[in-house]
Amino acid sequence: MDLKSLKIYIPLIAILFLIPLIPMPGYVMHTLILVFLWAYLATAWNILGGFAGQLSLGHAAFFGIAAYTSYFMLTWYNISPWIGMFIGGIAAVALSIIIGYPCFRFGIREVYFALATIAFAEIMKDIFIYLRDITGGSLGIWLPHLGTNPLYFQFEEKWPYYYVIVTMWLVSLIIFKGMKRLREYLIAIREDEDVAASIGINITKYKLLALAISSFFTGLGGVFYFQYFRYINPHIAFGLETSLEMALIAIFGGMYSLWGPTIGSMILTPIAEYLRITLGGTYAGSHLIIYGVLLILVIRFLPKGVYGFYERITLRKLTSTVARKGE
C-alpha cells in the first residue's frame, strides 16, 4: 500500500473505531453491527462468486456448519468460541472441498454450479433437521448464557461485538487485498477458463483455493452470527435465503470489486433494518421485497453493481480531464 492510500485509510479506520464512543440508541449500534456483518459475509462470498465468477448459492452451508461446530465445541468440550470459531472455519473448509472438488473436477459451471451448491446446502439442512437428538432439529440451538465473559466471546453490551466484526471485516479486506496474484488468476479464470488453462493456470486448484478461503471466512461469520444473536436453527443456518442474501448484497454493491460487497451492505442493510423496525410485525418480509426489486433493477440497468457504476463515472471524468489536458 502506498503512502497516499494510507493517508486515506488510517483516518477512516480511526473513525470506525471511534464510532462506538458516540452515544447512540441500541438499535443504531445493532444496525452498524449488521452492516459490517453482512459486508463481511458478502466480501467473503465475493472471493468465489465475484472474483472467480463461480456463483455459489449454497454458502449458508459453510455459515451454518461453523456455527454448529463452534456450539458443539463449547457444549461438549468447553472450548471457547474464540477457538471454536477457527475450528468451525476449518469444518467449513472441509465441507467446501466435499462439494467443490467434484464440482470443479467434473466441470460443473454457471447455473449447474449454482444448483449443485443449493442442493448441497439443502442436504446439510435436511441432515441437521433429521439428527434432532444431536442438533436440536428444527427448534434450533441457544447459546448457553454466560453473562459478560470476554474469554468465551460473550458480552452483555453491543459495542464489543461491533469491534469484533469491524476487525474481522478489516482483516478479511486486507488479506484479500494482499492476495493480488490469486485475484488475477481468478479473474483470468472467470473471463475465460480455456484461455486461463492454456497459459498454465491450474483451474481446479485455484477455484478450490478460492472456495476454501471464501468458505473459511464465511464460517467465521457464521460463528459471529451465532455468538451475537445467541440462537440459530437449520433454516437460518443452511437456508437458501441466507445464501441468497450474501450473494445479493455482493452483486448489488458490485461483484467485480473488493469494495462492492461492503458498499452493497452499507446501502441495503440499513434499509432492511429500517423496514424491519418500522413495518416490523405487520409486514414481516417487506425488506426482502425491496431487496428483490432493487436487485432486479440493478442487474438490468447496472450489471456491475453500484460500485461498478461509480467506477465507470469516475473513470469517464478522469479520461475527459486527461483528454482536456492533452489538448
Added chain:
Amino acid sequence: MNPTMIAQMIINGILIGGIYAVISIGLNIIFGVLKVINFAHGEFLMLSMYASYWLCALYGLNPYIALPLTTAIMFVFGVALERILIKPLLKAPPINQLLSTAALMLVLQNVALVLWHADYRSLTIKTFSIRLGDIYISGHRLIALIGALATTLLFYYFLMKTDTGRRIRAVAQDPEVSSILGINVPLIQTLTFGLGAALAGIAGALMISIYFVYPTVGTSFGLMAWIIIVLGGLGSFIGAFVGSFIIGLIESIAATIWSLELAKAIAFIVFLLVLFFKPTGLFGEKARV
C-alpha cells in the same frame, strides 16, 4: 417390511410423481423454448395455490371447478411477467437470468407473506379414500394423479400434433431458423412462458385439496422441479415426465424407511450424482421437445 407396505410406498411415490410431472413439465418447456433459467417457478405454484384457495374460500367454489379459472389467471400472469421481466433478460448471461428470477422468487414469496401472512391455510374439503385390500389411496391424491396424467397427455398431444405446438418445438430447436421460416419467435416465447405458468396453475389447483398453502410452499417444489428436469435431461419432455416419477418414488421409499427430511436429502444427493456423472441427464439430447 411386508408386501402391503411396499405396495403402499410405490403407490404414494406414483401419486406424488404425478404432481411433480405437471410442475416440472411447465418449468421444462420454459427452459426448452426460452432457454431462460426460471428460479421462481415454485412461486408460480405458490401463487396458483393461493389463487385456488381464495377462489374457493371466498366464492365457495369447488377447487376442481375453479381449476380452469386458476389456470387462466396463471396464464395471464405468466404472459405479463414474460413481457415485463423475462423478455429483456433473454439475451443476458445465464447467471443474470438466474439472479433476476431468484430475486423475483424473493419478491413473490414476501409479497405473499405481507398480503396473506405466514399462516398455513387449507380448504376444508371432504376427504375420501379408496381401499384396495390393505392399501389405502387418498381420493384427492388420486384425482390429482389422474388430472396430472390427463394434463401431461393433452400437453404432449398439443406439442406434437397442433400447429402452435410445432411452432413451439421449432423455436426450442432453433429460434433463428424458425424466425426465418416466418414464425413469430417473441410471440411463441411469450405464449410458452404463459403456458408454463398455466401448468403451474393446474398443479396448484390439483394440490390445494391435499397440501397446506403458505408463502414458502413453492420453494421445495421449485427446487424439486429443477432437480427433476436436470435428472431427466434439460429440455426433454419424456425426461421430465419419467424423472418426476423417479424422484417421487425415491422420496416415498426413503420417507417410509427413514424420514421425510432424509428423503429430500437423498433426492438431492441423487441429483448431485447425476450432475457429476451424467450431466446430460437420463434422456438428454435424444428426446428433445
